[in-house]
Amino acid sequence: MFARSLGGLVALGLVMGCTALKEAQSADPPPADGGSDSADETPSAGEDASREDAGDASALPADSRPPDTGPADGGAPIEVNLTTAGACSPQWANLALHAPPQTPGSLSVINTVTLERITLIRRSQKSTLILSSDAHKADDDTLQILSNGQLFYNQCNVSVTGGCAYIPSTQKYVNDTIEGTVHITTYDLVAGAMDIEFVGVVLQSATTADLCRVSGTVRARR
Numbered sequence: 001m002f003a004r005s006l007g008g009l010v011a012l013g014l015v016m017g018c019t020a021l022k023e024a025q026s027a028d029p030p031p032a033d034g035g036s037d038s039a040d041e042t043p044s045a046g047e048d049a050s051r052e053d054a055g056d057a058s059a060l061p062a063d064s065r066p067p068d069t070g071p072a073d074g075g076a077p078i079e080v081n082l083t084t085a086g087a088c089s090p091q092w093a094n095l096a097l098h099a100p101p102q103t104p105g106s107l108s109v110i111n112t113v114t115l116e117r118i119t120l121i122r123r124s125q126k127s128t129l130i131l132s133s134d135a136h137k138a139d140d141d142t143l144q145i146l147s148n149g150q151l152f153y154n155q156c157n158v159s160v161t162g163g164c165a166y167i168p169s170t171q172k173y174v175n176d177t178i179e180g181t182v183h184i185t186t187y188d189l190v191a192g193a194m195d196i197e198f199v200g201v202v203l204q205s206a207t208t209a210d211l212c213r214v215s216g217t218v219r220a221r222r
Contacts, residue, residue, distance in 0.1 A: 078220040080109060088147035088212035090116035097220040099192035107194045109220050118218060119144040120196060122187050129182040131201060133173040143182060145203060145212055152203035152212035154178050160209040177204050177211060192222030
């Protein structure tokens, strides 16, 4: 009887062992790398959009976006629309505005290649300058054009034979060659800005009898 009981227990053990083996074989195998068997980590469409937005400044909050620095060229506009005649023929290209501290007390528009330039030194603070050698002596306002190796300005050349002359007794010039009007809309030494119109201006060379005739406008900002 003992033998029968023992045989039954052995048979029961074999059945239970086979059942456990089948259950183990049917279970999912563990990950090959020993990691967790969590869900697939492929990002969702929403996550992809979030990652793309991270590299797009337009998707950032307004207070996190880089500042708008404006047009790439930045610099101030310079417009020279002058008609010249006589001994001067400056080329208004490659232009730059020279202002304090580069040129103390004056504003100049200069061709940075040829160095030709137009310069205004306004000491009277007038908005309209009636040019003459007498006015230059009285107010010390000076308009200059450098062209063709000569400096032309609003003072007649008394060294020229048969030209203008200064009469000490009257403190006036005779046979004056300087004339014309300068209308000044803007002349700002601090900001570096000028907006000027020249009407029928005639300047004379500081070294010869040559004349330079100018009409038109100059507008420049630093």
